[in-house]
Amino acid sequence: MDAIRKQATRLREQVAKQQQAVLKQFYGSSDSIFTDDNELQQHQKLEKLFTSTRTAKHFQRDLVRGVEGYIVTGSKQVEIGTKLSEDSRKYGVDNTCTSGNTLSKVALDFARARSQIEKERGNLLKAFGAQVAEPLRAMVMGAPLEDARHLAQRYDKIRQEAEAQAIEVSRRQQKVREAPGNIDNNMKLEAADFKLQELKSNMTVLGKEAIAAMTAVEAQQQRLTLQRLITMVMHSYQAETDVELSLSVGDYVVVRKVSNGWAEGECKGKAGWFPFGYIEKRDRVLASKFAEVF
16 A cells, blocks of 8 residues: 555656646746755755665665574574584483493583584574664664655655746746736736745745755664674673683774684783674774773
8 A cells, every 4th residue: 555655646746747847848947946056955955865865774674684584594503503402412411322421522512512602693693683683674664764754755845836836927927928917917926926935935944854854864874874784792792711701782802813713802901712703893993992992
């Protein structure tokens, strides 16, 4: 139903533009009402904002779909890995071998390691959902974006009405020139011109409101999306041994060494090892953040 409504709106706009184009051929151009530089800049700015917010919305939607697909696939991998861990643990506990227990011990060690890996992977997937997908989905579906775009569409509609009214004024002016002494024509011209000025005034006010709303939404889109992709710790990690380093969301870490999926680094004056997959690389860091590292 929503798609049909949008299609109907587009068709109405196309018909209105075609009607205006035909009228222009008979009564001349209405571009004279838009010769004001401020109004022209306002219109161009709004068009750019509309394109920018639409593109960002599509990018956010693609990110949400990608993350959701990654979570679904990752969850299946966690399920398989957990089953593998459980099978290994079961073999190690049963220990049916009569000539020794080496394999049983290794199986238990493997089971514990695999279980921890899958636990951390599950936490990572949850973090992707809570910290990336959900905030982006909320903004894509949020009221601020729709309200701002609605203002922009209202502005565009009034602008089309003003353009049509300018053509009407041109038509009335032509009639007055053809019959200068006709009082009725003069009155109709004054009424048409008054309506045109009213439309232009409303168009200016609504244009400013639409630009303010769209600018705010654009800034929020850019900021929120950047925050989701920024190179910071993706979710917390709690150290389990003395040589490991605990991390919290938002921490900045200086990485010294990377080996077999683990990284050695320093954060808040402490050093240790942590899963390398828990962080993202950032080449540039604000100077104020160095104090948090050291």
